[in-house]
Amino acid sequence: MDASSSALADSDASGAHYPAVRARIASLLEGETDWIAALATVACELHHSSARFHWTGFYRRVGDELVIGPYQGGHGCLRIALDRGICGAAARSRQTQRVDEVRAHPDHIACSAATRSEIVVPVLSARGELLAVLDIDSDLPAAFSEHDQEHLESICADLGRRFPNAPVG
Numbered sequence: 001m002d003a004s005s006s007a008l009a010d011s012d013a014s015g016a017h018y019p020a021v022r023a024r025i026a027s028l029l030e031g032e033t034d035w036i037a038a039l040a041t042v043a044c045e046l047h048h049s050s051a052r053f054h055w056t057g058f059y060r061r062v063g064d065e066l067v068i069g070p071y072q073g074g075h076g077c078l079r080i081a082l083d084r085g086i087c088g089a090a091a092r093s094r095q096t097q098r099v100d101e102v103r104a105h106p107d108h109i110a111c112s113a114a115t116r117s118e119i120v121v122p123v124l125s126a127r128g129e130l131l132a133v134l135d136i137d138s139d140l141p142a143a144f145s146e147h148d149q150e151h152l153e154s155i156c157a158d159l160g161r162r163f164p165n166a167p168v169g
Contacts, residue, residue: 015145015147015148015150015151017049017050018049018147018151021045021046021049021151022151022154022155024045025041025042025045025155025158026158028041028045029041029042029162035163035165035166035167036069036070038159038162038163039058039060039069039070039132039159040070042058042134042155042159043056043057043058043069043070043071043072043134044070044072046134046136046152046155047072047073048072052138052140052143052144053073053136053137053138054073054074054114054115054137054138054139055071055072055073055074055076055111055115055135055136055137056071056072056073056134056135056136056137057069057070057071057072057073057076057134057135058070058071058123058132058133058134058135059076059080059087059091059132059133059135060131060132060167061082061091061130061131061132061133061168064081064082065079065080065081065082066079066080066081066082066087066088066091066132066133067079069132073137075111076111076135077111084107085107086099086102086105086107086118086120086135087120087133087135088107089107089120090120090121090122090133091122091130091133093122094122094124094128094130095122096119096120096121096122096149096152096153097118097119097120098118098119098144098148098149099117099118099119100117100141100142100144101116101117101141101142102115102116102117102118103116111137114139115137115138115139116138116139116140116141116143117137117138117140117141117142117143117144118135118136118137118138118144119135119136119144119148119149119152120133120134120135120136121133121134121149121152121153121155121156122134122156123156123159123160124156124157124160125160125164125166125168126160126161126164129168130168131159131160131163131166131167131168132166134152134155134156136152
């Protein structure tokens with residue numbers, strides 16, 4: 001990462017960019033009724049909002065596994081069992097998983113050797129059913145802050161509320 005990218009990553013970590021990102025997402029999703037189109041839009045907007053994010057996407061719950069959904073970045077794992085990995089932990093617990101160093105996490109699934117840190121946020125329906133998880137990877141260690149977590153959780157909660165008829169596993 002060059003000096004200008006590093007400075008951008010540092011400013012992104014403060015969370016100052018999220019109000020503009022959230023406003024763009026709200027505007028783009030106004031009137032949208034298609035779940036997959038919404039996931040694709042959110043993944044794109046988030047991915048391009050921070051130099052820290054090298055993979056940004058959703059895994060949708062389909063039965064007893066998570067199936068890759070819309071994403072930005074290199075190839076991801078196509079399917080993840082609910083009992084495996086950081087994505088599976090977020091799905092099972094319905095709690096955000098923020099991992100500063102994935103190489104030290106015993107259950108990390110290495111879809112990309114470049115990944116150093118990760119945040120996974122569940123997307124729940126209004127009834128508390130797991131719809132998907134948002135997975136964001138970074139090639140930097142400890143790339144995700146409390147600010148990231150708060151804003152990403154809010155974005156995912158909005159998705160769950162906005163799409164009450166989204167398919168549930």
